[in-house]
Amino acid sequence: MFWPFLTLVLVIVLGIQIFANRQRELSILGKLNRTLKTAGDDRTEPKSVDSALDRLANMVHSDESDEMPRRVAVAFDAMATGAVLVDADGVEIMRNAKAQPYATGRHGDALIENVIQDRLQDALRGESTDEELRLHGPPEKFLLVVGSPLVESGELLGAVVLVDDVSEQQRLDQVRRDFVANVSHELRTPVGALSLLSETLEGETDPQIIDQFLGRIQDESTRLAGLIDDLLDLSRIEGGIDAESVAVDLGAVLHESASAVRAAADKKQITISIEIDDALSIIGDRSQLISAVTNLFTNAIKYTDENGSVSGRLVAHGDEIAIVVEDTGIGIPQRDVQRVFERFYRVDRGRAASTGGTGLGLSIVRNVAINHGGRVELTSQEGVGSTFSMILPVSGAELTTRPASVQLGELDG
Amino acid sequence: MQNELRGNFHEELDAVRDMIVTLAAHVTEAIPRATEALIDNNLEMAQQIISHDDDLDALSLQIEERCYALIALQQPMAIDMRSIVTAMKINGDYERSGDLAVNICKGLRRIYGIQLTPTLRGLVTSMSEEAVRLTKVSVDAYAEGSAGLASALPDMDDRLDDLQVDFIQEIFASHARGELKLEETVQLALIARFYERIGDHAVNIGERVMYMVTGVTPEVAGAAQAKHAAEVDALAEVAEGVAEEEAE
Numbered sequence: 051m052f053w054p055f056l057t058l059v060l061v062i063v064l065g066i067q068i069f070a071n072r073q074r075e076l077s078i079l080g081k082l083n084r085t086l087k088t089a090g091d092d093r094t095e096p097k098s099v100d101s102a103l104d105r106l107a108n109m110v111h112s113d114e115s116d117e118m119p120r121r122v123a124v125a126f127d128a129m130a131t132g133a134v135l136v137d138a139d140g141v142e143i144m145r146n147a148k149a150q151p152y153a154t155g156r157h158g159d160a161l162i163e164n165v166i167q168d169r170l171q172d173a174l175r176g177e178s179t180d181e182e183l184r185l186h187g188p189p190e191k192f193l194l195v196v197g198s199p200l201v202e203s204g205e206l207l208g209a210v211v212l213v214d215d216v217s218e219q220q221r222l223d224q225v226r227r228d229f230v231a232n233v234s235h236e237l238r239t240p241v242g243a244l245s246l247l248s249e250t251l252e253g254e255t256d257p258q259i260i261d262q263f264l265g266r267i268q269d270e271s272t273r274l275a276g277l278i279d280d281l282l283d284l285s286r287i288e289g290g291i292d293a294e295s296v297a298v299d300l301g302a303v304l305h306e307s308a309s310a311v312r313a314a315a316d317k318k319q320i321t322i323s324i325e326i327d328d329a330l331s332i333i334g335d336r337s338q339l340i341s342a343v344t345n346l347f348t349n350a351i352k353y354t355d356e357n358g359s360v361s362g363r364l365v366a367h368g369d370e371i372a373i374v375v376e377d378t379g380i381g382i383p384q385r386d387v388q389r390v391f392e393r394f395y396r397v398d399r400g401r402a403a404s405t406g407g408t409g410l411g412l413s414i415v416r417n418v419a420i421n422h423g424g425r426v427e428l429t430s431q432e433g434v435g436s437t438f439s440m441i442l443p444v445s446g447a448e449l450t451t452r453p454a455s456v457q458l459g460e461l462d463g
Numbered sequence: 464m465q466n467e468l469r470g471n472f473h474e475e476l477d478a479v480r481d482m483i484v485t486l487a488a489h490v491t492e493a494i495p496r497a498t499e500a501l502i503d504n505n506l507e508m509a510q511q512i513i514s515h516d517d518d519l520d521a522l523s524l525q526i527e528e529r530c531y532a533l534i535a536l537q538q539p540m541a542i543d544m545r546s547i548v549t550a551m552k553i554n555g556d557y558e559r560s561g562d563l564a565v566n567i568c569k570g571l572r573r574i575y576g577i578q579l580t581p582t583l584r585g586l587v588t589s590m591s592e593e594a595v596r597l598t599k600v601s602v603d604a605y606a607e608g609s610a611g612l613a614s615a616l617p618d619m620d621d622r623l624d625d626l627q628v629d630f631i632q633e634i635f636a637s638h639a640r641g642e643l644k645l646e647e648t649v650q651l652a653l654i655a656r657f658y659e660r661i662g663d664h665a666v667n668i669g670e671r672v673m674y675m676v677t678g679v680t681p682e683v684a685g686a687a688q689a690k691h692a693a694e695v696d697a698l699a700e701v702a703e704g705v706a707e708e709e710a711e
Contacts, residue, residue, distance in 0.1 A: 156487075156603065156606055157599055161489065164488075380581035381581055432581040433581040433583065
């Protein structure tokens, strides 16, 4: 984080210095030239020097003196970091394209400009300061605003403020932190329970307690096996292993997936309805699609209260078909909408124990959609319900085979 | 000399406008933060918002003083005068909206530990989003001097009013089901009222912007309409009397 800023500050200082030096050279050349011209009126000899200096002055003026600041300005504008440069009196010399909207901006931009001005004031007093700014959005943004004085040989030339959008970095950091915390939680919970139960069973003679504990060991083993199965499924889907490309009737996929979850729905008196107007097919992998849609239905039933409803339908639009699963469940908070497709991500970890599952279902859904050249979309409102759409191209896609060790940020963003 | 003075005056007016835009930006950030604190039971965030309000008050005071100075030194007229009067009025509205965000945080302190149901969380999030939207449109209307944007605000506010009604119904239903205590129900009803008031301030700002642009406030227009209607009624009565006399 420190080095890019330092480099940038050096570039800016260099730019200012080059610009100042050129101006000084030009001024000296101009003075010298005028002096020689006046002298040259009386003498003939120095005229060659006079014309040489003329040529030199023209050359410097037309090429380097114009080009150099222009290059600095263009380089300034090309930067992904917002930069504002002021002279020692606080008068703005340069503001690059990235920082331009802040000057006249409203809402979040007005707050960024406020911080820029504060940092400039500090920098003009000779202090280097930085401030992290979080803007609620949407979209939520994290910015790092750094102000530095520009000093040469003890003389304050001005100040520079750099505004860096670190939102993506923050998001990835958060994803990594949560991933580690969530995966350890998911793995440690059943393993910890198994260890504790077996330890307690040792020396236990009461057959009733033994039966009860054995039942719980069975439950925890099933949970662990489910987690491993899902991990293997996810790995297989991510790697595109054994994927086939055949014509798949999406109506049949919806019906088959709904049948697989009907028992769970009946237990909570949740009605499942399927709406299919036309026979719609795509080229793809049937088992992957069934796995994804079953996960969508399982998820919908899990988070819908008793007597609620879950519906599945197909919507054709242009070259795409959407498999839509809608529920009247508890909904997902807006800040979690983009994150629920991450591996092991839980909206409410406290609730996870009662709802069960491995935290991998929606990650599988997204990977299946990506494998088919499609995407997933989610709209949700807490207390109203959620609508998951798996949007797939009609023509299908070459089922992608991706390396197993795909970057975390690439898949889980 | 005269032109230079007017130039300075307009620079000063622009500076006041920029300060109001900044004040409004602070408010539009404070509202969703207060909502986040409420939903997450985040006392630390609530305290930050409460403490930050002092900065907003200071900024509001600066705006007010600058407006007084402009009136005293420049003796503005017509649209210039209306711009300053509008700035002073809406400065108060934004400052009050900031206070209402603080009130939401103080409400959280009184019901700390409460777990809102998904339905209540959804409704409070929607109210917060609407309040932010209204505040943003109000400042856009002011900064652009757009009577069109300003006139859209009352209709937009209806949605927030409806959400408040839904929220109140839901909390009383929750109370009846025994999910919320009476004190929690009352505090949540007050919190809903705070969001609704933020919407009302945005509508007030819209009316002031319309005054700034057109020179007529909706109240004045309404009063004029009422006066006109009364005159029409009086004329109709006279005409009726004349007709009756003629008939006799």
